[in-house]
Amino acid sequence: MDLTQLDRPVAINRIERSLMEDHVSTLRPKQPVTVLPTTTVGETIQLLLDNDIGALLVVDKRGKLAGIFSERDLLTKVAGLYASYADLPVQMFMTRNPENVTADDTLAFALHKMNVGGYRHLPVLQDDFPIGVISVRDMLRHITRLC
Numbered sequence: 001m002d003l004t005q006l007d008r009p010v011a012i013n014r015i016e017r018s019l020m021e022d023h024v025s026t027l028r029p030k031q032p033v034t035v036l037p038t039t040t041v042g043e044t045i046q047l048l049l050d051n052d053i054g055a056l057l058v059v060d061k062r063g064k065l066a067g068i069f070s071e072r073d074l075l076t077k078v079a080g081l082y083a084s085y086a087d088l089p090v091q092m093f094m095t096r097n098p099e100n101v102t103a104d105d106t107l108a109f110a111l112h113k114m115n116v117g118g119y120r121h122l123p124v125l126q127d128d129f130p131i132g133v134i135s136v137r138d139m140l141r142h143i144t145r146l147c
Contacts, residue, residue, distance in 0.1 A: 014146045024110050025103040027142055029124045029132025032057045035090060037066055041078060042086030044069055055121040057130050058094045064128045067094035070121060100125045101134070111139055 009020065018026075033056040035044055047056055048071070055070035069090050077093040078085050100123040101110045110122060114136060124132035 015143055018142070018146055019108040019111065020106060022107050023103060024101050024105050024107065024124055024134060026107065027134050027138045029103070029134050029138070032123065032130045032133045034059045034063075034130065035069075036061070037091035037094070038089050040086060041074075041088050041090055041093065044090045045074065045086075053133075054135065055133065057123055057133065058090060059130065063130075065098070065100065065123055065125060065130050067091070067096045068098040068121065068123060069094045072120075098123060102126065103131065107139070107142070110134060114139070 009016075030053075033047055033051050033053060035047065035056060035058055037058055037060070039058075044056065048054070055068055057065060058067040058069055060066045073093050073095060082088065099113050099117055099119060101113065103124055103126065113119065114122060120136045122134050123130050124134060
């Protein structure tokens, strides 16, 4: 007797069904704000403030994802450690090779990555090129709409 079905989770309500069946594209990921690795930390912080975002993506000259720079990176890798950091390149402080998802990944998969890694933002990639960013806030808005 095939017992595979007994191990598969079954959605009990709308929220669980959405998490298990809907894709990241459902969240309509925001267009990513990007900088080059040589962009200064000062310019990067200004972009975070101007765009009211908590993270931006660092891309190479071809536009491929190289890293992510978040508020957490600023607080744990910059603040209080460097007297003068505004003119330093963001590549010194970015998180390299960040976890990411595709638009076709399920919401549960993305949420699991966020939970396990302690991330609040995930780049959405297509062929190693960023096409968006999703955040925990995007997930919460989606779940709230389902309630």
